[in-house]
Every structure is written in structure tokens, then in C-alpha cells.
Amino acid sequence: MESTLRPTRARLLVLGLLAFVAGLAVFSGGLIVWPSKMLESDAEDVAQAAQPPSEPAAQADQPAATAEPEVYVQRRRDMVEYQLRARDITDPRVLEVMGRVPRHRFVSEEQQRRAYEDHPLPIGHDQTISQPYIVALMTQLAAPKPGDRALDIGTGSGYQAAILAELCKEVYSIEIVQPLAETAKKRLAQLGYRNITVRSGDGYRGWPEHAPFDVIVLAAAPNHVPQPLIDQLAPGGRLVLPVGGYPQQLTLITKQADGTVRRRTIAPVMFVPMTGEAQRQRKGPADEKRSNPGQDNNL
């Protein structure tokens, strides 16, 4: 009896461990690392209403208004109240736009009923759409203004680009996984965004043709701050990114009017790693300090 039970228990333990690691891999893209109030979706399934036809956009740059199932409107309202306002999201423009952009339109049909839950979701190609709170926090830290030009690195589903596009004049977005870039581009066009330009490529070197940027948001983690992104910040500009290994540190970098940069560590987070040149150029802490002189750490 003993001898038959032991291997079964061991197998269960191994299976449990594998399930935990798999879960962590799926849900680690764009997540704050602190105990958070989980909002489970209601048990009832959301009927997959056919996508309503778009109405003509009021202005060339604004997305078309669409009717949507009331259940999503309610879930978005709850998301803003219990995941954002109940924490530390206080910027009224950020709260307003998070309460308006239809996050469920940025995920697959199977994931739509989970779109307003308090965690990242898979979007294919081993990538994720970030937790709503992380998107709101990064946006609040980036402090976008109506006349600003923004660079969004790691387009993924296009959701962060859409949030920025509602708050800035123009958004340039780069995604290294080509099929994700193509899908996001189509999705954003269908939703009526005219002020977002998406391209497929490595965002490590930014987008010099459109620099300088008032806002840069990077949603994948390098182990050091890419110098080209600091170079492409406008005076007064804000760069928000996760930096380091697991967990990474969400970091805000601001460029002063005289060109010096300040660096502030915000919170531990878990993002997918930045691939491409970021991985080829991995640096130790001493190298990074040398390449970013004049910064104040942990302000």
C-alpha cells in the first residue's frame, strides 16, 4: 500500500509544480508584484455579441463610437473602481480613459469574458496583454498630455497604444513579433484610431525618425535601460519601463530641461523579457551605471 501511494503522491507533486510554473509563465507579462484584490469574473458567460458596426468617427484622430454589451460597460466600471481607484490611480484622465476603452476588443473571443479581471491575459505567441492596473500605473507615471508624442514599445495587443492615443497627439508603437504587430495594426484601425502608427521590429533603438518623444512606455523588461531610449526623450520627457531580472523594478526616468536624467524606482513587477538587442547587450549593474551617468537612483 505504502509503495503504491508514494509514487502517486510524488507524481501529484510534480504535476502541481508543473501547473504552477505554466501558470506563472502565462500570467507574468505585465503584472504588479504585491497582494492584490482578485476580481473573478461573474460565473455567467458573456454572450458573444456580434461586433457592432462602427459609426463614423467624430474627429479624424478619435476612435469610432460603438455600442457594446452592457455587461462589459459594468465590468469596466468595476475594474476602474476596485482595481484602479481603490489602489493609487488618481489621475482623472487616466481613470476616464481606462473606463472607456473596450479592453475586451483587444483579446481573442475566448478571453473576452476575462478581459476586465485583475491580471494579464495571453494574446498568443507566448505574449500577454498587461494587467489593467499596470497599464493604468504606467500611463499615470508617463503623464501624457494632449500635445504629446509617445513611443510605445511592445505593442502586443495594441491596448496600451490605444490608451496613450486617447491622451496624446500621436503614438508610435513597435512590436518585435510580426504577427502581433499586424493584428494590432488591423485592430486599432478597425477601432478607428488614426493617430497610432505601428511597425514590426526591435524597439531597443527606439524610432529615431519620429524622436524626440515626450512619453516612452516599454512593456517588456531589459536588464538595463536602453541608452537610445534616453537619447530619444525630449527635455521634460518621461520613460517608464521594467528593468532587471525576476521580479523587475518598474522604473520612471525623467529628462530634465538641461538634459540630465533622474531615475525613480516604483515597484517590483513581472514582465516578459525584452528580446532582440536587449538580450545581446545584457549588462551588469556597473556597466549600466557607467552608461547612464548623472542619474539619481531611487529618488
Ligand SMILES: C[S@@+](CC[C@H](N)C(=O)[O-])C[C@H]1O[C@@H](n2cnc3c(N)ncnc32)[C@H](O)[C@@H]1O
Ligand atoms: C507584456 S507584452 C505588451 C502588452 C502590450 N503593451 C498590450 O497592451 O497588449 C510585451 C510585448 O513586448 C514585445 N517585445 C519584447 N521585446 C521586444 C523588443 N525588443 N521590441 C519590441 N517589442 C518587444 C513582446 O513581443 C510582447 O508583445
